[in-house]
Amino acid sequence: MRGLRPLLCAAALALAWSPARAADTLVQFSTLDALIHGVYDGPFTFSQIGRYGDFGLGTFNGLDGEMVGLDGVFYRIGVDGTAHVVDGATRSPFAVVTFFHPAKTVPLHGIGSLAALEEVLDRETGSPNLFYAIRIRGAFAKVAARSVVRQQPPYQPLTMVVKGQAVFALDSIHGTLVGFRCPPYVRGINVPGYHLHFLSDDHRHGGHILDCAIADGVAEIETLDTFRMFLPRDAAFLDADLSAHDEEAVRKVEKMAAPWK
Ligand code: ZN
Numbered sequence: 001m002r003g004l005r006p007l008l009c010a011a012a013l014a015l016a017w018s019p020a021r022a023a024d025t026l027v028q029f030s031t032l033d034a035l036i037h038g039v040y041d042g043p044f045t046f047s048q049i050g051r052y053g054d055f056g057l058g059t060f061n062g063l064d065g066e067m068v069g070l071d072g073v074f075y076r077i078g079v080d081g082t083a084h085v086v087d088g089a090t091r092s093p094f095a096v097v098t099f100f101h102p103a104k105t106v107p108l109h110g111i112g113s114l115a116a117l118e119e120v121l122d123r124e125t126g127s128p129n130l131f132y133a134i135r136i137r138g139a140f141a142k143v144a145a146r147s148v149v150r151q152q153p154p155y156q157p158l159t160m161v162v163k164g165q166a167v168f169a170l171d172s173i174h175g176t177l178v179g180f181r182c183p184p185y186v187r188g189i190n191v192p193g194y195h196l197h198f199l200s201d202d203h204r205h206g207g208h209i210l211d212c213a214i215a216d217g218v219a220e221i222e223t224l225d226t227f228r229m230f231l232p233r234d235a236a237f238l239d240a241d242l243s244a245h246d247e248e249a250v251r252k253v254e255k256m257a258a259p260w261k
Contacts, residue, residue, distance in 0.1 A: 020051045021099055025226040026131045026180065027052040028096045030237065033188045035059070035094045036249050038155035039236045042093030046074050046086050052228075053097025055133060057179055057197040057208075061091045063161060064150040066208045068178050068199045069097055070135075075199055077206040079149045081168040083199060093232075096180060096190065098133045102220035108138060111214040118194055121181065124221060129183050131224035134196070136177040138217020143170040145198050145207025158253045168207055175200040177209060188245040189229070191254050208254075 029044045040063040049058075054072035059065065066077045067086070074086040106124045111117045117136075125132045146165045179196030186192055199206040231237065 022226060022228075023099070023101065024222065024224050025228055026096065026098050026133070026224045027228045027230070028094075028190060029058070029092060029230045030094045030232055031189045031229075031242070032094065032191060032250065033242050033245060034237055034240055036158045036246065036253060037240050037242065038157050039232075039240050040093050040151055040155050041234075041236055042091060042232050043234055044092050044095065044230065044232075045088060046090050046092065047088035049092060049095050049097055050074065050088070053099055055100035055135070055178060056095060056097030057195065058092050058095030058097075059148075060086075061093055062150045062152075063093075063148055063155075063158075066147045066197055066206065067092065067095060068197045068206055070176060070178055070199055075203065075206065077145075077147050077197075077199075079147050079166045081145070081147060081166065081205055081207060083203055083206045096195075098222070098224060100133050100135060100222060102133075102135065102222045104221040106219040106221065108136065108214050108217040108219055111217075113213060114209065114211045117212065117214065121194065121219065121221075124219065125181055125223070128181075129185075131183065131227065132181040133222040133224055134177070134179055134181060134194075134219060136214070136217050136219045138174070139215045140170070140173050140175060140217070141213040141215045142211070143173060143175070143198050143209070144168070144211040145170065145205075146210055147207045157249070159249050162253045167210065168205070170200070170205060173200050173205070175206070177212070179209075187247070187250075188242075191250065195254060
């Protein structure tokens with residue numbers, strides 16, 4: 001009987017642990033540089049992506065809008081700024097997800113800008129060398145969000161596409177920011193620093209965040225110390241020249257200034 005207890009423990013652990021639901025794990029599909037180089041079609045369905053996270057952000061094949069994943073539901077924010085639930089067969093060329101289990105809660109009051117919010121989050125997250133999942137629910141005084149126009153092949157690089165992006169200024173709106181803080185060393189793979197998408201509480205509006213002001217809210221933070229990446233095996237990805245990384249392109253496509261500045 002002596003060996004029975006460890007065996008039972010091992011069996012219980014095996015049942016509780018599943019590779020798809022590993023804790024504190026950031027899971028991403030394809031790379032940011034592939035997207036910047038115009039690889040806008042990917043093989044990953046939202047049925048697959050949902051097995052690796054209930055929370056996250058990304059985009060859609062054809063670069064057809066901004067994705068927000070919240071509470072296990074994936075939303076597409078189109079170029080008109082409206083949000084719609086995505087079906088499981090829809091595909092993505094780039095997505096970042098996790099199963100969100102926040103370990104830390106931070107109250108937020110009178111945050112005047114995204115830069116001010118990032119200062120608070122820098123303090124609360126600590127070392128830039130880990131990944132963090134961040135959810136911020138609250139009353140937003142202002143949100144500047146963007147989405148992009150669905151593209152047709154042959155695809156232009158993302159720096160060209162964002163010149164035609166639609167920017168929405170939402171005032172006095174309740175909603176949720178969903179996103180991540182990634183370490184500086186993810187250059188080429190993901191966005192170093194903060195990447196946040198917005199979804200209103202009525203699930204009707206949102207987009208990729210360019211700026212925001214928060215009257216009252218709560219930030220919830222989970223530290224992620226495991227990183228997992230799935231890569232496409234289709235021709236668009238295999239044939240893309242990803243040998244060079246353009247730092248300025250990342251700034252242009254992810255961190256453009258807000259319209260009210
Ligand atoms: Zn985005």
